[in-house]
Amino acid sequence: MFLSKFIDELPIPPVLKPRRKDHLYTYYKVKMTQFKQSIHSELPDTTVWGYEGSYPGPTFEVESGERVYIKWSNNLPPTHLLPIDHTVHGAHTDVPDVRTVVHVHGASVESDSDGYPEAWFTKGFEQVGPYFRKKVYQYDNNMRACTLWYHDHTLGITRLNVYAGLAGFYLIRNHRERLLNLPNGKYEIPLIIQDKTFNKDGSLYYPTQPRKPVPELETSIVPTFIGDTILVNGKVWPYLNVEPRKYRFRLLNGSNSRFYNIKLDSGQLIYQIGTDGGLMEYPIGVREIMLSPAERADVIIDFTNLEGKNVIMINDAPTPFPSGVPVDENTSIVMQFKVTLPLSCIDTSAIPANLVSLPKINEQAASKKRYLYFNMNTDKFGRPLMLLENKHWDDPITENPKLGATEIWYLINASPDSHPMHLHLIHFQIIDRRDFDVEKFNKEGIIQYTGPSIPPEAQERGWKDTVRANPYQVTRIIMKFGPYIGLYVWHCHVLEHEDYEMMRPYIVIK
Numbered sequence: 001m002f003l004s005k006f007i008d009e010l011p012i013p014p015v016l017k018p019r020r021k022d023h024l025y026t027y028y029k030v031k032m033t034q035f036k037q038s039i040h041s042e043l044p045d046t047t048v049w050g051y052e053g054s055y056p057g058p059t060f061e062v063e064s065g066e067r068v069y070i071k072w073s074n075n076l077p078p079t080h081l082l083p084i085d086h087t088v089h090g091a092h093t094d095v096p097d098v099r100t101v102v103h104v105h106g107a108s109v110e111s112d113s114d115g116y117p118e119a120w121f122t123k124g125f126e127q128v129g130p131y132f133r134k135k136v137y138q139y140d141n142n143m144r145a146c147t148l149w150y151h152d153h154t155l156g157i158t159r160l161n162v163y164a165g166l167a168g169f170y171l172i173r174n175h176r177e178r179l180l181n182l183p184n185g186k187y188e189i190p191l192i193i194q195d196k197t198f199n200k201d202g203s204l205y206y207p208t209q210p211r212k213p214v215p216e217l218e219t220s221i222v223p224t225f226i227g228d229t230i231l232v233n234g235k236v237w238p239y240l241n242v243e244p245r246k247y248r249f250r251l252l253n254g255s256n257s258r259f260y261n262i263k264l265d266s267g268q269l270i271y272q273i274g275t276d277g278g279l280m281e282y283p284i285g286v287r288e289i290m291l292s293p294a295e296r297a298d299v300i301i302d303f304t305n306l307e308g309k310n311v312i313m314i315n316d317a318p319t320p321f322p323s324g325v326p327v328d329e330n331t332s333i334v335m336q337f338k339v340t341l342p343l344s345c346i347d348t349s350a351i352p353a354n355l356v357s358l359p360k361i362n363e364q365a366a367s368k369k370r371y372l373y374f375n376m377n378t379d380k381f382g383r384p385l386m387l388l389e390n391k392h393w394d395d396p397i398t399e400n401p402k403l404g405a406t407e408i409w410y411l412i413n414a415s416p417d418s419h420p421m422h423l424h425l426i427h428f429q430i431i432d433r434r435d436f437d438v439e440k441f442n443k444e445g446i447i448q449y450t451g452p453s454i455p456p457e458a459q460e461r462g463w464k465d466t467v468r469a470n471p472y473q474v475t476r477i478i479m480k481f482g483p484y485i486g487l488y489v490w491h492c493h494v495l496e497h498e499d500y501e502m503m504r505p506y507i508v509i510k
């Protein structure tokens with residue numbers, strides 16, 4: 001379907017107002033509902049799901065150390081917007097179709113408030129999953145200033161709930177960050193990038209079958225989802241009028257499966273100042289930024305001296321990444337900046353030479369190394385099934401770090417695709433990536449490196465919660481577990497993989 005580019009203005013999600021805020025705590029109420037929204041002016045309105053009547057959901061803005069309570073409630077209709085595959089674990093016919101649970105991605109949060117995939121709940125909490133513990137979640141926000149996001153995490157239908165619209169930003173700020181004099185106020189804009197496909201009537205399209213259909217099933221999960229349009233903040237190919245000055249953008253890949261390699265068609269530098277978990281040590285000027293699903297990049301783009309010019313944000317990453325379908329004239333376009341607004345005041349904001357101190361976690365501090373491999377399996381319908389450690393979601397827990405322990409995880413990817421691996425609760429640092437002999441590993445279970453240790457890319461040198469585990473490489477990450485104990489998860493953030501067993505529980509023990 002043909003949709004014109006750059007004819008709709010970029011929407012900016014509203015900042016959510018708390019119901020109560022005093023020196024003790026802040027309280028928010030957030031309702032999930034179904035409603036219609038204009039996704040593109042050439043399309044009839046689209047039925048979506050959102051938080052507080054907004055897709056993407058409203059933005060939370062909280063302070064480091066602020067104690068926040070959120071009552072997430074489900075007010076969605078009883079029928080799902082999208083086709084459910086009832087053969088997928090956790091989405092069998094013994095549970096209601098419309099279930100939700102909210103995870104704040106990247107948050108350090110107690111286990112009972114983390115949005116465990118089996119802690120789901122239905123409308124009015126009438127039915128709840130086996131791990132449901134409480135209606136009001138508690139977030140201590142004992143973290144650096146950083147760009148987090150919240151989204152649905154229900155077992156077996158996360159891909160559908162997020163695709164329907166259940167995602168939004170959660171920003172943590174602090175005094176230290178404010179002292180840096182970064183572009184702020186109307187010059188600081190979050191951008192959630194997603195790909196979707198629409199039917200002619202404006203409704204969301206999500207495939208009921210993979211390319212090679214499963215005849216026994218009415219609906220089958222697909223190995224990856226590839227949309228034919230790109231949305232930013234819920235609009236297809238929007239434009240943003242900007243002033244000739246610096247802007248700060250929080251880039252988030254909120255897509256199901258698609259990776260983006262973001263560039264500007266002007267060829268100008270993008271100044272990256274932060275990663276998933278907060279500010280970097282110093283800004284770096286880059287011409288491209290790779291974002292796998294759930295990864296964020298905090299950037300500054302300078303439109304100074306570009307009066308009257310248009311700058312297009314483009315993408316050239318194939319899907320699945322790195323050896324899948326190349327982008328076309330549509331999926332290579334993200335959005336447009338039009339430098340049309342007059343400068344309303346002198347731009348006194350800065351790109352500081354130094355941002356924060358970022359101590360490296362010492363490898364010697366690690367008390368445990370875990371070797372974790374991803375393997376491709378086939379299910380009884382002949383569909384590909386990506387597993388972690390050849391284990392399913394329901395198998396006994398094998399990853400059980402001790403509270404306060406530092407560990408190194410070896411993410412061993414013997415598959416041809418890159419998998420964005422995400423750990424809940426903690427932020428980690430990437431140590432390196434290294435090619436290995438895949439055949440030998442598959443036969444003997446021994447890692448024999450065939451290349452040198454490759455340090456993380458410049459854009460990854462900071463706190464991370466999601467890392468690209470590239471094909472035929474061992475990716476090493478290091479982290480300290482805490483400050484909470486209990487049940488969490490680690491998983492691939494390609495939502496079609498996560499929903500189909502590429503997710504495992506882990507437990508932090510005393």
Ligand SMILES: [Cu+2]
Nearest residue numbers: 419492494497
């Ligand atoms: Cu994956």
